Amino acid sequence: MLKNLCQKMFGRSLWVYHANSGGCNGCDIEVLNVLTPYYDVERFGIKLVGSPRHADVMLCQGPAMRSTAKALRAAYDAMPSPKLVFAIGGCACGGGIWHDSYPVLGPVEKVVPVNFYIPGCPPRPEAIIYGVAVAAGLVDKKVAPVEFKQLNLPIPRYHPSDLKGRGEMVVYEKAEKI
Amino acid sequence: MIAREKLDQLKAGAGSAILRAVLPSDRCVFVFVEPSALKKVCQYVFRDLDARYVTSIGADDRPFSGSFLVAHNFAFDRDHLLCSILTEIPADNPVVDSISEVVPPANWAERELRDLVGIKLNGHPYPKRLVLPDGWPEDSHPLRKDVPWNFVPPDYDDEREYEFGDPPEGCTVVPFGPFHPTLDEPAHFRLYVDGERVRGCEYRGFMAHRGIEKLAESVLTYNDIPIMAERICGICGCVHNVTYAQAVESAAALQAPPRAEYLRTILLELERLHSHLLWVGLACHIVGFDTLFMQCFRIREPVMWVAEKITGNRKTYGLCVIGGVRRDLTVELKAELQQVLDRLETEWKAVTGAVLKDRNIQQRTCGVGVADRKLVKEAGLVGPVARAAGVDIDCRRDHPYAAYDRVAFDVITAADGDVWSRVVVRAREVFESIKIIRQCLEKMERGPIQLTLKDELPAGRMGMSSVEAPRGECHHFVITGEDNRPRRWRVRAPTYQNLQGVPMMIKDQQLADMTITLGSIDPCFSCTDRLETIDLKSGATRVWSPEELLKLGRNKQTL
Amino acid sequence: MSIASKVKEALVGLKAGRVTLDYPAQPRPAPENFRGRPIFDAQKCIGCAGCANNCPAREILVFDVCQEIRILKYLGRRCTYCGRCADVCPEKAITMSREFETATNKIGDVQQRLDLFMSTCQRCGRCFKEPSPLEQLKLKGYRVDDLENERWIFRSRAYLESEPVVDDIKIELD
């Protein structure tokens, strides 16, 4: 009985550990802003703690970099079990402008399993609070994938070998005129 | 023509070594010298003409001029002149003699061009790896033209650890690890602590090295790069954006319309406001004074809201494109900006009135992390850290750009160069920024905000520009190229120089002061992208062996 | 100790009173010209891929399934909300909405995918009128970006003349 009482309390007292694995510190400052008077997430019981050992939630900023991947993984393993990982900002969710650059591995999900994504560059403090509210189940998420199909009549396929380079253009040779 | 006189001075000093010189404008001069005479000319400029070292650039020009290019940039602050000394090195064996003995601040920039472009330096005091991740092999150099931007060499092994020097005798090693509550970005310090005293530190930085210069040369175009330049650092994004745009405009001899220049000045000062307020708050947080941290951030929020209304984003303003600005300032936004400035001024007067006489904070910051004038010259410190030591340098007045020559403001300096005087300098600079923005709002006249370009930018031109970021002088160097993208783009952020002074500042200090000293230079490691290790001559016994450190990192210990 | 300055500091806080905004309860809308999530309007879009070329994060992918169909996929993962695509779009098909509450547990939710009918267009790129010569169309003609692992396939003259820079993807169509 005590066990599930404690699990239930998990949502209302999230201790946050802040791990920037190499991005610009725009999202770090927005995370700090979220603690300040105007937004004040302490009313949801969220506190910034210094060591991963005390934390329940890890906030990842910045892409997964070759130099910090091991330290990020070590910090993730040092967190006790019911833990969440938030990827904050374009760099953590998708790797950022430098997603395929030589020192960058890519988004943070390549190193640690991510539970919630908060896109934005940097996300507004309200967006971060909204992400936390979605995680705590207070609100439901507003985004859904958009799919638009104009028509689906049988389309003749072509093979890339038919693509020829003509000057700087890549042209489809056998274009039969409709 | 100051540039002409300086060039004649240089000719008198360096004599026949100078091959040719390019004078695009009265503000900057490019001097080509022979590789053999590089060290002598740089020593003459740094020591005798008392220039301030800015940065060094290594460029792989083989597809265009068939040789490597090494440039050392200096700044003559009193004569409002930026001078760049360049040499061309044969492509087959790229070797140049290093200038780090005579010009100490050049230590890092040279090691970086050795890492990235593969130009060997003979005579460099500390030729350790600087930029690339630990496992990167020695012979592969990413910034060369024959390597694509996402190429990872096959023999890249993940297990190789950076080999640290061993600590001095009797010291334990405190790993000030990549993730630390006061460090915003990953930066790994190895502090050699004797009891409570820090004897020395070894710093393995560059965890935020994202290869932005390689991307700029290979994938992005002229008008994409300002968006990426803005994301070099989260706090001084607009500075990099404007510096890059001005560097390309000076290379291609373009002149942004006056209204765009006023808009750039306003948003640069707006960013200085929120950066200084943020720093005073963070400094109080590090010292343990959370109430003032909250008050500073509360006072700062309206500045972020008004920036969001003007530019569409709280922090990354997306301001500049080549030749102008993307968004204009409407009349009601101007009125709202003035209201925010008035409220900010009254509240900040109240806070500075309380803080500047607060002995409790003074106890934690007076006499801590002292950087005197000699260290400023030796390590090339810039910005509030130099001004706190009494050195009167400020790019807005020394190398005027945007609308700063049409605006009156004064440069704040303090005397004894410790953390407390940096607090005072930054707190007072907020009032200067408010004054500048008000003057710009009055003097701004109607007009276009973007230049209409007829054709593509000419290739092969060189341009450099210095902008006063909240942390110091931010310098960009650009060589324009074909296919709508620059051939080489070099970024030197202010923290790059300021962090060279930190090991000297924290020597023989308390461990508790380490964080506030490091915080006092307002480090922005993602800005720095490159960093240095201080060496400690130690032959003593090993207290912590690297294997133990690896074990520490491997099992469930926190790093 | 400096009690006077301590009292003054406490007063600064108390004078401001409690300023916390009750955010999830009361909504906090973004200002008018806020650069939120870009919305792609399929009616106006002519498939010129001008936005794909001018996106710094290179995350608008273009894949020509066949002669008639062009898939334009906006990933939204690494979007920096810079508004460049909305600036360069000749048909004003992309508008920067004021949406910022895009937190989700599955990153696929933020993507938008458009299948556009191109009939016999050879994708020559002339229909894209660039605002300034610096934004010319870099990649003309057919494009086969890698939709699965979300990567641009990029051929640039700045590089080696002949072979492509990135390992060419082999398309085994059914």
Next chain:
Amino acid sequence: MTHNMLWRIVGGLANVQAVLLVAPLCEGVLRKVTAFLQSRKGPPLCQPYIDLLKLLGKEDIESGESPSLQRFVSKLALAAALTVACLVPMGFAAPMNGAGDVILLIYLLTLCGICTLLGGLAAGSTYSLLGIGREMMTMIALEPLFAIALLVGAVHVGSFRLDAVLNGSVYAAQGIPWSGLILLVVMIMSFQAFVQRVPFDIAEAETELMEGPLSEYSGPKLALFKWAQMVRLVVHSGLFVALFVPWGSGLAFPLGWMLFWAKVLVLVLLVTVVAATHARYRIDQAIRYFAGLLAVAFGALALAAYGF
């Protein structure tokens, strides 16, 4: 005899229960008032209860030099703080006052400090070793202060019995109680350090040493340590009220009990205001500060010896 024993056990249990329940409430009040001073809304009052419950439910990672010692020390810390609670008169006579005297109380107080030391040693990471170094230094300078306060009371009353000492015995000297007043000033200035709040929370300075000695603890062990820290806040303020602010504790049951908790609340508010408006001291500044206070305290003890 059995009635007296029964009364002691029930009284002891009541005391322990009260302290255990009220301690997180005081912490909640402290965080709420700090937030109000920082002009923000602050957590709900029952937030510390939620934090403790959540920590109890979390997984317990066994890391560090000797996990068994860690488990034992976390329980010892809370136990030591609670036994002190049994000896302190909370509105009604101390249930176990016969069982111990002033010396026992001094040792129990030092035991609480030693528990954090042992905890840090058991963890063994570099940060906790540094945290212990600082904790030892503050303890050496700090514990004698409270001991001297109790001794002065004992000297005045002439006996080491707890119930005699713990009701304002410090002012029992003839004429103006000089030593008592000096001690009152000294204790107010060093009360922050006893409860380890901001100006003197050097040992577990969150921003510098990553939570100091506690940096290796997670889940239930951490919950016990945090609870022990909250209980110490209440117990120390209870001792301070018993020694220096005794008036009105003799009233009838409901009134005296309420008055005691009101006084403790006032003390907690004082601690909050001081904590909210001060920056943290460095370890050597703190030691110099305590050395001064210690000298003054010894002076007061000498005065008490001569009967003032």
